[in-house]
Amino acid sequence: MIDLHAAQVAARQGEQVQQRIDTLVVAGVGLIGGSFALALKRAGRVGRVIGVGRTLANLEKALALGVADEISQDIAEAAARADMVLLACPVGQMGALMAAMAASLRPGCVVTDGGSTKSDVAALYRRHLPHHLPWCVPAHPIAGSDMSGASAAQYGLYENRRVVLTPLEETLAESSETVSELWRACGAEIHAMGAAEHDAVFASVSHLPHLLAFAYVDRVAAKDNAERCFDFAATGFRDFTRIAGSHPEMWTDISLANREALLAELADYQAGLGRLAALLENGDAAGLNQLFGEARAARTRWHQQFLRRG
Structure with missing residues (x-):
């Protein structure tokens, strides 16, 4: 005991x-x-x-x-x-x-x-x-x-x-x-x-990425030329979609359990996609370069911290 x-x-x-x-x-x-x-x-x-x-x-x-x-x-x-x-x-x-x-x-x-x-x-x-x-x-x-x-x-x-x-x-x-x-x-x-803080944090860095990976693979699979697309998919596709291989029942439960926080994250992400679409439509190379650079720097800082923890 x-x-x-x-x-x-x-x-x-x-x-x-x-x-x-x-x-x-x-x-x-x-x-x-x-x-x-x-x-x-x-x-x-x-x-x-x-x-x-x-x-x-x-x-x-x-x-x-x-x-x-x-x-x-x-x-x-x-x-x-x-x-x-x-x-x-x-x-x-x-x-x-x-x-x-x-x-x-x-x-x-x-x-x-x-x-x-x-x-x-x-x-x-x-x-x-x-x-x-x-x-x-x-x-x-x-x-x-x-x-x-x-x-x-x-x-x-x-x-x-x-x-x-x-x-x-x-x-x-x-x-x-x-x-x-x-x-x-x-x-x-x-x-x-606290439980509420936990759910907000993980909606952002864990739950939303899983939803995006599932949705992206589902979108590719629904294409008329899906077989052709998958045939030419390589390491970038593999790395981005790895978590789409996760357990469906578990992630259905998680998504519904954290629904409110996830809906807020999805709305924010959709707004971000809208900004990205506008940059593409306007041919704004400087804007795209700035967005990509800031994202790259943030990811690099996180990865360095992650490696130090490991």
């Missing part, structure tokens, strides 16, 4: 306690949940991992690969034995899972998630787990990929990556520290922010 008393004592003494949990339940044994389990196994921070999911074939794959030590399709039964539950499924599935396990959770069992939106997930915690909120810690590991399923799980996914925590007002500090310390054991860097 999680030793919260030891964490409290260590916190008062200014020490860093090494959290270890006996039983971790991972609901959604894919890239995010599976990689979390593998990293904790390698760090010696977890005794047993129970993988829970809808698809038996994927659960059996997780078992065969050593991502999980036990598998189940009954979240309530698994949660009854858990010291921590990680909801690593699409956001649209989280409410049903919370409702199903609500009566089974023991006091002190930490419940966290890996959802890419946080305001809606916070509301789900309050709706379905109202008596368990002190041990609920909404989180978002920034380590996505276009890969999915248990075979996508990898040991080093979270090394030098960021994990954002958006604790509820009711969340105990000890619960947040437990989740933080376990993510640190995976190699991650922890940041905290």
